[in-house]
Amino acid sequence: MGRMAGSAQGRAELVAEAVLPVVEAAGAGPWLVAEDDSGRVAAALKAAKWSRWSQGDDAGAVAPPADPVAQAALRAPPDAQALTYAAARLAAAVPAGAPLWVYGHNDEGIKSAGKRLTGELWADAQTVATRRHCRIWRLTRTAAAAPQGLDPWWQAGAIDLGAGPRPWWSLPGLFAKGKLDAATALLLAALAKAPPVATTLDFACGTGVIAHAVRAANPAGTVHALDADALAVAATRRNVPDAQVALGDGWRAVGDLRVDRVVSNPPIHAGKLEDFAVLRALVHEAPAHLNPKGELWLVVQRQVPVESLLAQVFGRVDLADEDTRFRVWRADGPKER
Ligand SMILES: C[S@@+](CC[C@H](N)C(=O)[O-])C[C@H]1O[C@@H](n2cnc3c(N)ncnc32)[C@H](O)[C@@H]1O
Known part of the structure:
Protein backbone atom coordinates (compact mmCIF):
# COMPACT_ATOMS: atom_id res chain seq x y z
CA MET A 1 0.00 0.00 0.00
CA THR A 142 -40.10 4.75 2.88
CA ALA A 143 -43.11 7.02 3.43
CA ALA A 144 -42.49 7.33 7.21
CA ALA A 145 -41.99 10.86 8.55
CA ALA A 146 -38.34 11.75 9.22
CA PRO A 147 -37.35 12.88 12.74
CA GLN A 148 -36.76 16.63 13.01
CA GLY A 149 -34.31 18.53 15.22
CA LEU A 150 -31.87 17.21 17.82
CA ASP A 151 -34.50 16.40 20.49
CA PRO A 152 -34.94 12.69 19.59
CA TRP A 153 -31.19 12.13 19.63
CA TRP A 154 -30.08 13.25 23.09
CA GLN A 155 -28.64 10.43 25.23
CA ALA A 156 -28.91 11.04 28.98
CA GLY A 157 -26.09 9.67 31.12
CA ALA A 158 -23.98 10.63 34.11
CA ILE A 159 -20.36 11.55 34.68
CA ASP A 160 -18.39 11.57 37.93
CA LEU A 161 -15.30 13.76 38.08
CA GLY A 162 -14.83 13.21 41.81
CA ALA A 163 -17.70 15.27 43.21
CA GLY A 164 -20.34 12.57 42.65
CA PRO A 165 -22.31 11.74 39.49
CA ARG A 166 -23.89 14.59 37.56
CA PRO A 167 -26.17 14.43 34.50
CA TRP A 168 -24.27 14.32 31.24
CA TRP A 169 -25.62 14.61 27.70
CA SER A 170 -24.28 12.97 24.59
CA LEU A 171 -25.35 12.61 20.95
CA PRO A 172 -24.79 9.86 18.34
CA GLY A 173 -21.17 9.36 17.33
CA LEU A 174 -19.52 11.45 20.04
CA PHE A 175 -16.20 10.44 21.61
CA ALA A 176 -16.37 7.73 24.30
CA LYS A 177 -20.19 7.79 23.94
CA GLY A 178 -20.28 10.65 26.43
CA LYS A 179 -18.36 8.69 29.09
CA LEU A 180 -15.17 9.71 30.90
CA ASP A 181 -12.33 8.35 28.74
CA ALA A 182 -9.31 6.80 30.51
CA ALA A 183 -6.84 9.19 28.82
CA THR A 184 -8.97 12.20 29.70
CA ALA A 185 -9.17 10.99 33.33
CA LEU A 186 -5.34 10.81 33.51
CA LEU A 187 -5.06 14.31 32.05
CA LEU A 188 -7.59 15.73 34.52
CA ALA A 189 -5.82 14.10 37.49
CA ALA A 190 -2.52 15.72 36.44
CA LEU A 191 -4.19 19.06 35.77
CA ALA A 192 -5.81 19.06 39.22
CA LYS A 193 -2.31 19.46 40.74
CA ALA A 194 -1.60 22.61 38.69
CA PRO A 195 -2.60 26.09 39.92
CA PRO A 196 -5.78 27.48 38.32
CA VAL A 197 -5.47 30.04 35.52
CA ALA A 198 -7.85 32.77 34.37
CA THR A 199 -8.54 31.49 30.84
CA THR A 200 -8.50 27.95 29.48
CA LEU A 201 -9.29 26.45 26.08
CA ASP A 202 -10.50 22.85 25.79
CA PHE A 203 -9.24 22.05 22.25
CA ALA A 204 -11.30 19.24 20.64
CA CYS A 205 -13.86 19.23 23.46
CA GLY A 206 -16.13 16.27 22.53
CA THR A 207 -19.01 16.39 25.03
CA GLY A 208 -17.12 18.96 27.13
CA VAL A 209 -15.59 16.80 29.88
CA ILE A 210 -12.37 18.84 30.18
CA ALA A 211 -14.24 22.16 29.94
CA HIS A 212 -16.56 21.05 32.74
CA ALA A 213 -13.69 19.89 34.99
CA VAL A 214 -11.80 23.16 34.52
CA ARG A 215 -14.93 25.20 35.21
CA ALA A 216 -15.76 23.16 38.33
CA ALA A 217 -12.22 23.57 39.70
CA ASN A 218 -12.18 27.34 39.14
CA PRO A 219 -15.67 28.86 38.71
CA ALA A 220 -14.13 32.37 38.51
CA GLY A 221 -12.14 31.48 35.39
CA THR A 222 -13.25 31.66 31.76
CA VAL A 223 -13.47 28.45 29.77
CA HIS A 224 -13.45 28.26 25.99
CA ALA A 225 -14.00 25.06 24.03
CA LEU A 226 -13.85 24.10 20.36
CA ASP A 227 -14.61 21.06 18.25
CA ALA A 228 -14.98 20.35 14.52
CA ASP A 229 -18.10 18.23 15.08
CA ALA A 230 -21.35 20.23 15.20
CA LEU A 231 -22.89 17.57 17.47
CA ALA A 232 -19.96 17.80 19.91
CA VAL A 233 -20.43 21.56 20.07
CA ALA A 234 -24.16 21.12 20.77
CA ALA A 235 -23.39 18.63 23.57
CA THR A 236 -20.71 20.83 25.18
CA ARG A 237 -23.09 23.83 25.08
CA ARG A 238 -25.66 21.75 26.95
CA ASN A 239 -23.22 20.19 29.44
CA VAL A 240 -21.16 23.34 30.15
CA PRO A 241 -23.61 26.19 29.53
CA ASP A 242 -21.29 28.94 30.69
CA ALA A 243 -18.35 27.92 28.47
CA GLN A 244 -17.69 29.84 25.23
CA VAL A 245 -18.03 27.02 22.70
CA ALA A 246 -16.96 27.39 19.06
CA LEU A 247 -17.44 25.13 16.03
CA GLY A 248 -14.60 24.76 13.54
CA ASP A 249 -11.65 22.84 12.16
CA GLY A 250 -8.91 23.26 14.76
CA TRP A 251 -7.66 26.77 15.45
CA ARG A 252 -9.93 28.22 12.73
CA ALA A 253 -12.75 27.94 15.28
CA VAL A 254 -11.40 30.63 17.61
CA GLY A 255 -9.80 33.32 15.43
CA ASP A 256 -7.09 35.14 17.36
CA LEU A 257 -8.19 34.00 20.83
CA ARG A 258 -5.39 33.87 23.43
CA VAL A 259 -5.63 31.96 26.70
CA ASP A 260 -3.45 31.06 29.65
CA ARG A 261 -3.79 27.31 29.17
CA VAL A 262 -4.73 25.05 26.26
CA VAL A 263 -5.79 21.56 27.33
CA SER A 264 -6.52 18.71 24.93
CA ASN A 265 -7.10 15.04 24.45
CA PRO A 266 -6.57 15.54 20.70
CA PRO A 267 -7.85 13.44 17.80
CA ILE A 268 -5.19 11.11 16.43
CA HIS A 269 -7.39 9.38 13.87
CA ALA A 270 -9.36 10.43 10.80
CA GLY A 271 -12.03 7.79 10.38
CA LYS A 272 -10.29 4.50 11.20
CA LEU A 273 -6.82 5.64 10.10
CA GLU A 274 -4.13 7.17 12.28
CA ASP A 275 -3.75 10.83 11.39
CA PHE A 276 -1.69 13.39 13.30
CA ALA A 277 -2.59 16.44 11.18
CA VAL A 278 -4.81 18.06 13.84
CA LEU A 279 -2.28 17.28 16.59
CA ARG A 280 0.53 18.86 14.57
CA ALA A 281 -1.51 22.00 13.87
CA LEU A 282 -2.56 22.17 17.53
CA VAL A 283 1.07 22.18 18.70
CA HIS A 284 2.58 24.36 15.96
CA GLU A 285 -0.02 27.11 16.26
CA ALA A 286 -0.44 26.95 20.05
CA PRO A 287 2.12 29.71 20.82
CA ALA A 288 0.06 32.19 18.77
CA HIS A 289 -2.93 31.45 21.04
CA LEU A 290 -1.14 31.47 24.41
CA ASN A 291 -0.65 34.50 26.65
CA PRO A 292 2.89 35.14 27.94
CA LYS A 293 3.68 32.29 30.38
CA GLY A 294 0.83 30.29 28.83
CA GLU A 295 1.05 26.51 28.71
CA LEU A 296 -0.18 23.57 26.65
CA TRP A 297 -1.35 20.30 28.24
CA LEU A 298 -1.89 17.20 26.12
CA VAL A 299 -2.70 13.56 26.72
CA VAL A 300 -1.86 11.01 24.03
CA GLN A 301 -1.28 7.29 23.71
CA ARG A 302 2.31 6.43 24.66
CA GLN A 303 3.32 5.53 21.10
CA VAL A 304 2.34 8.93 19.65
CA PRO A 305 5.63 10.83 19.05
CA VAL A 306 4.50 14.06 20.65
CA GLU A 307 7.59 14.88 22.77
CA SER A 308 9.72 15.73 19.73
CA LEU A 309 6.84 17.69 18.22
CA LEU A 310 6.46 19.76 21.41
CA ALA A 311 10.24 20.27 21.62
CA GLN A 312 10.24 21.80 18.11
CA VAL A 313 7.92 24.54 19.35
CA PHE A 314 8.31 25.04 23.13
CA GLY A 315 11.32 25.83 25.31
CA ARG A 316 10.27 23.50 28.11
CA VAL A 317 8.54 20.13 27.76
CA ASP A 318 7.66 18.04 30.83
CA LEU A 319 6.12 14.63 31.25
CA ALA A 320 3.42 15.48 33.81
CA ASP A 321 2.09 11.95 34.30
CA GLU A 322 1.89 8.56 32.61
CA ASP A 323 0.37 5.13 32.95
CA THR A 324 0.74 1.96 30.91
CA ARG A 325 -1.24 3.40 27.96
CA PHE A 326 -1.07 7.19 28.03
CA ARG A 327 1.26 10.10 28.67
CA VAL A 328 0.34 13.61 29.81
CA TRP A 329 2.62 16.36 28.48
CA ARG A 330 2.97 19.95 29.67
CA ALA A 331 4.83 22.50 27.53
CA ASP A 332 5.53 26.20 27.84
CA GLY A 333 8.03 28.93 27.04
CA PRO A 334 9.47 30.06 23.74
CA LYS A 335 11.91 27.91 21.83
CA GLU A 336 15.37 29.52 21.85
CA ARG A 337 16.60 29.92 18.26
C1 LIG B 1 -10.16 12.15 21.58
S1 LIG B 1 -11.64 13.10 21.40
C2 LIG B 1 -11.59 14.06 22.90
C3 LIG B 1 -12.93 14.58 23.35
C4 LIG B 1 -12.96 15.24 24.74
N1 LIG B 1 -11.98 16.30 24.87
C5 LIG B 1 -12.74 14.22 25.84
O1 LIG B 1 -11.64 14.18 26.38
O2 LIG B 1 -13.67 13.47 26.14
C6 LIG B 1 -11.15 14.18 20.12
C7 LIG B 1 -12.18 15.19 19.62
O3 LIG B 1 -11.55 15.87 18.52
C8 LIG B 1 -12.55 16.31 17.66
N2 LIG B 1 -11.91 16.70 16.39
C9 LIG B 1 -11.55 15.90 15.36
N3 LIG B 1 -10.99 16.63 14.38
C10 LIG B 1 -10.99 17.92 14.80
C11 LIG B 1 -10.56 19.14 14.23
N4 LIG B 1 -10.01 19.17 13.00
N5 LIG B 1 -10.71 20.28 14.93
C12 LIG B 1 -11.29 20.25 16.16
N6 LIG B 1 -11.74 19.12 16.75
C13 LIG B 1 -11.58 17.97 16.09
C14 LIG B 1 -13.51 15.16 17.59
O4 LIG B 1 -14.78 15.58 17.11
C15 LIG B 1 -13.50 14.69 19.06
O5 LIG B 1 -14.57 15.29 19.77
Whole structure:
Protein backbone atom coordinates (compact mmCIF):
# COMPACT_ATOMS: atom_id res chain seq x y z
CA MET A 1 0.00 0.00 0.00
CA GLY A 2 1.44 3.41 -0.98
CA ARG A 3 1.73 6.26 1.50
CA MET A 4 -1.38 8.07 0.15
CA ALA A 5 -3.48 4.91 0.17
CA GLY A 6 -2.79 4.50 3.89
CA SER A 7 -3.63 8.13 4.71
CA ALA A 8 -7.06 9.53 5.45
CA GLN A 9 -6.85 11.66 2.31
CA GLY A 10 -5.77 8.69 0.19
CA ARG A 11 -8.65 6.61 1.61
CA ALA A 12 -11.15 9.41 0.82
CA GLU A 13 -9.91 9.55 -2.80
CA LEU A 14 -10.07 5.78 -3.20
CA VAL A 15 -13.64 5.59 -1.85
CA ALA A 16 -14.73 8.50 -4.08
CA GLU A 17 -13.27 6.78 -7.15
CA ALA A 18 -15.16 3.60 -6.30
CA VAL A 19 -18.55 5.28 -5.98
CA LEU A 20 -18.34 7.88 -8.75
CA PRO A 21 -19.20 5.58 -11.71
CA VAL A 22 -22.26 4.29 -9.82
CA VAL A 23 -23.76 7.62 -8.80
CA GLU A 24 -22.91 9.30 -12.11
CA ALA A 25 -24.98 6.60 -13.85
CA ALA A 26 -27.81 6.85 -11.32
CA GLY A 27 -29.90 9.48 -13.06
CA ALA A 28 -30.96 13.02 -12.48
CA GLY A 29 -30.52 15.25 -9.44
CA PRO A 30 -30.80 17.45 -7.61
CA TRP A 31 -28.44 15.55 -5.32
CA LEU A 32 -27.55 15.90 -1.67
CA VAL A 33 -24.12 14.42 -0.79
CA ALA A 34 -23.07 13.87 2.82
CA GLU A 35 -19.69 13.27 4.49
CA ASP A 36 -17.85 13.53 1.17
CA ASP A 37 -14.46 14.34 2.66
CA SER A 38 -12.67 14.26 -0.71
CA GLY A 39 -15.22 16.77 -2.12
CA ARG A 40 -15.13 14.89 -5.42
CA VAL A 41 -18.53 13.22 -5.31
CA ALA A 42 -20.44 16.43 -4.58
CA ALA A 43 -18.45 18.29 -7.25
CA ALA A 44 -19.15 15.66 -9.93
CA LEU A 45 -22.88 15.62 -9.15
CA LYS A 46 -23.14 19.42 -8.63
CA ALA A 47 -24.75 18.46 -5.35
CA ALA A 48 -25.79 20.27 -2.19
CA LYS A 49 -23.41 19.17 0.58
CA TRP A 50 -23.71 18.27 4.23
CA SER A 51 -21.22 17.20 6.88
CA ARG A 52 -21.55 17.30 10.65
CA TRP A 53 -17.76 17.85 10.76
CA SER A 54 -16.09 21.14 9.88
CA GLN A 55 -13.34 20.74 7.29
CA GLY A 56 -11.12 23.67 6.34
CA ASP A 57 -13.37 26.69 5.94
CA ASP A 58 -16.53 24.57 5.55
CA ALA A 59 -18.42 24.62 8.84
CA GLY A 60 -20.15 21.45 9.97
CA ALA A 61 -23.89 21.44 10.68
CA VAL A 62 -26.13 19.22 12.79
CA ALA A 63 -28.48 18.65 9.84
CA PRO A 64 -28.43 18.91 6.04
CA PRO A 65 -30.19 21.66 4.09
CA ALA A 66 -33.94 20.90 4.15
CA ASP A 67 -34.51 21.55 0.41
CA PRO A 68 -35.98 18.43 -1.19
CA VAL A 69 -33.67 16.46 -3.50
CA ALA A 70 -34.15 13.60 -5.98
CA GLN A 71 -31.40 11.39 -4.54
CA ALA A 72 -28.85 11.44 -1.74
CA ALA A 73 -25.44 9.83 -1.22
CA LEU A 74 -23.66 9.24 2.08
CA ARG A 75 -20.09 8.20 2.73
CA ALA A 76 -20.76 5.97 5.73
CA PRO A 77 -19.13 7.18 8.95
CA PRO A 78 -17.37 4.23 10.66
CA ASP A 79 -19.25 4.85 13.92
CA ALA A 80 -22.56 2.92 13.87
CA GLN A 81 -24.51 5.60 15.74
CA ALA A 82 -23.16 8.35 13.49
CA LEU A 83 -24.24 6.31 10.45
CA THR A 84 -27.79 5.86 11.76
CA TYR A 85 -27.99 9.56 12.64
CA ALA A 86 -26.74 10.73 9.22
CA ALA A 87 -29.17 8.51 7.29
CA ALA A 88 -32.10 9.63 9.44
CA ARG A 89 -31.30 13.33 8.95
CA LEU A 90 -30.91 12.81 5.18
CA ALA A 91 -34.38 11.22 5.15
CA ALA A 92 -35.92 14.66 5.75
CA ALA A 93 -34.75 15.80 2.28
CA VAL A 94 -35.45 12.62 0.27
CA PRO A 95 -39.03 11.88 -0.96
CA ALA A 96 -40.69 8.46 -0.55
CA GLY A 97 -39.49 6.04 -3.24
CA ALA A 98 -36.23 7.91 -3.93
CA PRO A 99 -32.78 6.36 -3.34
CA LEU A 100 -30.02 6.83 -0.81
CA TRP A 101 -26.60 5.55 -1.94
CA VAL A 102 -24.43 4.58 1.03
CA TYR A 103 -20.79 3.81 0.32
CA GLY A 104 -17.53 3.22 2.12
CA HIS A 105 -14.49 1.06 2.68
CA ASN A 106 -14.66 -2.49 4.00
CA ASP A 107 -12.42 -1.49 6.93
CA GLU A 108 -15.00 1.08 7.99
CA GLY A 109 -17.96 -1.22 8.57
CA ILE A 110 -19.66 -0.72 5.19
CA LYS A 111 -20.54 -4.42 4.87
CA SER A 112 -23.17 -4.14 7.63
CA ALA A 113 -24.46 -0.65 6.68
CA GLY A 114 -27.39 -1.85 4.53
CA LYS A 115 -28.75 -4.10 7.24
CA ARG A 116 -28.12 -1.48 9.92
CA LEU A 117 -30.06 1.20 8.05
CA THR A 118 -33.01 -0.98 7.02
CA GLY A 119 -36.02 0.03 9.11
CA GLU A 120 -38.64 2.71 9.43
CA LEU A 121 -37.02 5.28 7.09
CA TRP A 122 -35.05 3.20 4.58
CA ALA A 123 -35.92 -0.14 2.92
CA ASP A 124 -34.83 -2.54 0.15
CA ALA A 125 -31.09 -2.39 0.91
CA GLN A 126 -29.11 -3.86 -1.98
CA THR A 127 -25.39 -3.99 -2.65
CA VAL A 128 -25.05 -2.53 -6.16
CA ALA A 129 -21.25 -2.70 -6.48
CA THR A 130 -18.12 -3.86 -4.71
CA ARG A 131 -14.77 -2.64 -5.96
CA ARG A 132 -11.36 -1.72 -4.58
CA HIS A 133 -12.30 -2.92 -1.05
CA CYS A 134 -15.33 -0.62 -1.14
CA ARG A 135 -19.06 -1.37 -1.23
CA ILE A 136 -21.98 0.68 -2.49
CA TRP A 137 -25.48 0.16 -1.09
CA ARG A 138 -28.76 1.45 -2.54
CA LEU A 139 -31.69 1.95 -0.17
CA THR A 140 -35.16 3.30 -0.89
CA ARG A 141 -36.91 5.95 1.19
CA THR A 142 -40.10 4.75 2.88
CA ALA A 143 -43.11 7.02 3.43
CA ALA A 144 -42.49 7.33 7.21
CA ALA A 145 -41.99 10.86 8.55
CA ALA A 146 -38.34 11.75 9.22
CA PRO A 147 -37.35 12.88 12.74
CA GLN A 148 -36.76 16.63 13.01
CA GLY A 149 -34.31 18.53 15.22
CA LEU A 150 -31.87 17.21 17.82
CA ASP A 151 -34.50 16.40 20.49
CA PRO A 152 -34.94 12.69 19.59
CA TRP A 153 -31.19 12.13 19.63
CA TRP A 154 -30.08 13.25 23.09
CA GLN A 155 -28.64 10.43 25.23
CA ALA A 156 -28.91 11.04 28.98
CA GLY A 157 -26.09 9.67 31.12
CA ALA A 158 -23.98 10.63 34.11
CA ILE A 159 -20.36 11.55 34.68
CA ASP A 160 -18.39 11.57 37.93
CA LEU A 161 -15.30 13.76 38.08
CA GLY A 162 -14.83 13.21 41.81
CA ALA A 163 -17.70 15.27 43.21
CA GLY A 164 -20.34 12.57 42.65
CA PRO A 165 -22.31 11.74 39.49
CA ARG A 166 -23.89 14.59 37.56
CA PRO A 167 -26.17 14.43 34.50
CA TRP A 168 -24.27 14.32 31.24
CA TRP A 169 -25.62 14.61 27.70
CA SER A 170 -24.28 12.97 24.59
CA LEU A 171 -25.35 12.61 20.95
CA PRO A 172 -24.79 9.86 18.34
CA GLY A 173 -21.17 9.36 17.33
CA LEU A 174 -19.52 11.45 20.04
CA PHE A 175 -16.20 10.44 21.61
CA ALA A 176 -16.37 7.73 24.30
CA LYS A 177 -20.19 7.79 23.94
CA GLY A 178 -20.28 10.65 26.43
CA LYS A 179 -18.36 8.69 29.09
CA LEU A 180 -15.17 9.71 30.90
CA ASP A 181 -12.33 8.35 28.74
CA ALA A 182 -9.31 6.80 30.51
CA ALA A 183 -6.84 9.19 28.82
CA THR A 184 -8.97 12.20 29.70
CA ALA A 185 -9.17 10.99 33.33
CA LEU A 186 -5.34 10.81 33.51
CA LEU A 187 -5.06 14.31 32.05
CA LEU A 188 -7.59 15.73 34.52
CA ALA A 189 -5.82 14.10 37.49
CA ALA A 190 -2.52 15.72 36.44
CA LEU A 191 -4.19 19.06 35.77
CA ALA A 192 -5.81 19.06 39.22
CA LYS A 193 -2.31 19.46 40.74
CA ALA A 194 -1.60 22.61 38.69
CA PRO A 195 -2.60 26.09 39.92
CA PRO A 196 -5.78 27.48 38.32
CA VAL A 197 -5.47 30.04 35.52
CA ALA A 198 -7.85 32.77 34.37
CA THR A 199 -8.54 31.49 30.84
CA THR A 200 -8.50 27.95 29.48
CA LEU A 201 -9.29 26.45 26.08
CA ASP A 202 -10.50 22.85 25.79
CA PHE A 203 -9.24 22.05 22.25
CA ALA A 204 -11.30 19.24 20.64
CA CYS A 205 -13.86 19.23 23.46
CA GLY A 206 -16.13 16.27 22.53
CA THR A 207 -19.01 16.39 25.03
CA GLY A 208 -17.12 18.96 27.13
CA VAL A 209 -15.59 16.80 29.88
CA ILE A 210 -12.37 18.84 30.18
CA ALA A 211 -14.24 22.16 29.94
CA HIS A 212 -16.56 21.05 32.74
CA ALA A 213 -13.69 19.89 34.99
CA VAL A 214 -11.80 23.16 34.52
CA ARG A 215 -14.93 25.20 35.21
CA ALA A 216 -15.76 23.16 38.33
CA ALA A 217 -12.22 23.57 39.70
CA ASN A 218 -12.18 27.34 39.14
CA PRO A 219 -15.67 28.86 38.71
CA ALA A 220 -14.13 32.37 38.51
CA GLY A 221 -12.14 31.48 35.39
CA THR A 222 -13.25 31.66 31.76
CA VAL A 223 -13.47 28.45 29.77
CA HIS A 224 -13.45 28.26 25.99
CA ALA A 225 -14.00 25.06 24.03
CA LEU A 226 -13.85 24.10 20.36
CA ASP A 227 -14.61 21.06 18.25
CA ALA A 228 -14.98 20.35 14.52
CA ASP A 229 -18.10 18.23 15.08
CA ALA A 230 -21.35 20.23 15.20
CA LEU A 231 -22.89 17.57 17.47
CA ALA A 232 -19.96 17.80 19.91
CA VAL A 233 -20.43 21.56 20.07
CA ALA A 234 -24.16 21.12 20.77
CA ALA A 235 -23.39 18.63 23.57
CA THR A 236 -20.71 20.83 25.18
CA ARG A 237 -23.09 23.83 25.08
CA ARG A 238 -25.66 21.75 26.95
CA ASN A 239 -23.22 20.19 29.44
CA VAL A 240 -21.16 23.34 30.15
CA PRO A 241 -23.61 26.19 29.53
CA ASP A 242 -21.29 28.94 30.69
CA ALA A 243 -18.35 27.92 28.47
CA GLN A 244 -17.69 29.84 25.23
CA VAL A 245 -18.03 27.02 22.70
CA ALA A 246 -16.96 27.39 19.06
CA LEU A 247 -17.44 25.13 16.03
CA GLY A 248 -14.60 24.76 13.54
CA ASP A 249 -11.65 22.84 12.16
CA GLY A 250 -8.91 23.26 14.76
CA TRP A 251 -7.66 26.77 15.45
CA ARG A 252 -9.93 28.22 12.73
CA ALA A 253 -12.75 27.94 15.28
CA VAL A 254 -11.40 30.63 17.61
CA GLY A 255 -9.80 33.32 15.43
CA ASP A 256 -7.09 35.14 17.36
CA LEU A 257 -8.19 34.00 20.83
CA ARG A 258 -5.39 33.87 23.43
CA VAL A 259 -5.63 31.96 26.70
CA ASP A 260 -3.45 31.06 29.65
CA ARG A 261 -3.79 27.31 29.17
CA VAL A 262 -4.73 25.05 26.26
CA VAL A 263 -5.79 21.56 27.33
CA SER A 264 -6.52 18.71 24.93
CA ASN A 265 -7.10 15.04 24.45
CA PRO A 266 -6.57 15.54 20.70
CA PRO A 267 -7.85 13.44 17.80
CA ILE A 268 -5.19 11.11 16.43
CA HIS A 269 -7.39 9.38 13.87
CA ALA A 270 -9.36 10.43 10.80
CA GLY A 271 -12.03 7.79 10.38
CA LYS A 272 -10.29 4.50 11.20
CA LEU A 273 -6.82 5.64 10.10
CA GLU A 274 -4.13 7.17 12.28
CA ASP A 275 -3.75 10.83 11.39
CA PHE A 276 -1.69 13.39 13.30
CA ALA A 277 -2.59 16.44 11.18
CA VAL A 278 -4.81 18.06 13.84
CA LEU A 279 -2.28 17.28 16.59
CA ARG A 280 0.53 18.86 14.57
CA ALA A 281 -1.51 22.00 13.87
CA LEU A 282 -2.56 22.17 17.53
CA VAL A 283 1.07 22.18 18.70
CA HIS A 284 2.58 24.36 15.96
CA GLU A 285 -0.02 27.11 16.26
CA ALA A 286 -0.44 26.95 20.05
CA PRO A 287 2.12 29.71 20.82
CA ALA A 288 0.06 32.19 18.77
CA HIS A 289 -2.93 31.45 21.04
CA LEU A 290 -1.14 31.47 24.41
CA ASN A 291 -0.65 34.50 26.65
CA PRO A 292 2.89 35.14 27.94
CA LYS A 293 3.68 32.29 30.38
CA GLY A 294 0.83 30.29 28.83
CA GLU A 295 1.05 26.51 28.71
CA LEU A 296 -0.18 23.57 26.65
CA TRP A 297 -1.35 20.30 28.24
CA LEU A 298 -1.89 17.20 26.12
CA VAL A 299 -2.70 13.56 26.72
CA VAL A 300 -1.86 11.01 24.03
CA GLN A 301 -1.28 7.29 23.71
CA ARG A 302 2.31 6.43 24.66
CA GLN A 303 3.32 5.53 21.10
CA VAL A 304 2.34 8.93 19.65
CA PRO A 305 5.63 10.83 19.05
CA VAL A 306 4.50 14.06 20.65
CA GLU A 307 7.59 14.88 22.77
CA SER A 308 9.72 15.73 19.73
CA LEU A 309 6.84 17.69 18.22
CA LEU A 310 6.46 19.76 21.41
CA ALA A 311 10.24 20.27 21.62
CA GLN A 312 10.24 21.80 18.11
CA VAL A 313 7.92 24.54 19.35
CA PHE A 314 8.31 25.04 23.13
CA GLY A 315 11.32 25.83 25.31
CA ARG A 316 10.27 23.50 28.11
CA VAL A 317 8.54 20.13 27.76
CA ASP A 318 7.66 18.04 30.83
CA LEU A 319 6.12 14.63 31.25
CA ALA A 320 3.42 15.48 33.81
CA ASP A 321 2.09 11.95 34.30
CA GLU A 322 1.89 8.56 32.61
CA ASP A 323 0.37 5.13 32.95
CA THR A 324 0.74 1.96 30.91
CA ARG A 325 -1.24 3.40 27.96
CA PHE A 326 -1.07 7.19 28.03
CA ARG A 327 1.26 10.10 28.67
CA VAL A 328 0.34 13.61 29.81
CA TRP A 329 2.62 16.36 28.48
CA ARG A 330 2.97 19.95 29.67
CA ALA A 331 4.83 22.50 27.53
CA ASP A 332 5.53 26.20 27.84
CA GLY A 333 8.03 28.93 27.04
CA PRO A 334 9.47 30.06 23.74
CA LYS A 335 11.91 27.91 21.83
CA GLU A 336 15.37 29.52 21.85
CA ARG A 337 16.60 29.92 18.26
C1 LIG B 1 -10.16 12.15 21.58
S1 LIG B 1 -11.64 13.10 21.40
C2 LIG B 1 -11.59 14.06 22.90
C3 LIG B 1 -12.93 14.58 23.35
C4 LIG B 1 -12.96 15.24 24.74
N1 LIG B 1 -11.98 16.30 24.87
C5 LIG B 1 -12.74 14.22 25.84
O1 LIG B 1 -11.64 14.18 26.38
O2 LIG B 1 -13.67 13.47 26.14
C6 LIG B 1 -11.15 14.18 20.12
C7 LIG B 1 -12.18 15.19 19.62
O3 LIG B 1 -11.55 15.87 18.52
C8 LIG B 1 -12.55 16.31 17.66
N2 LIG B 1 -11.91 16.70 16.39
C9 LIG B 1 -11.55 15.90 15.36
N3 LIG B 1 -10.99 16.63 14.38
C10 LIG B 1 -10.99 17.92 14.80
C11 LIG B 1 -10.56 19.14 14.23
N4 LIG B 1 -10.01 19.17 13.00
N5 LIG B 1 -10.71 20.28 14.93
C12 LIG B 1 -11.29 20.25 16.16
N6 LIG B 1 -11.74 19.12 16.75
C13 LIG B 1 -11.58 17.97 16.09
C14 LIG B 1 -13.51 15.16 17.59
O4 LIG B 1 -14.78 15.58 17.11
C15 LIG B 1 -13.50 14.69 19.06
O5 LIG B 1 -14.57 15.29 19.77
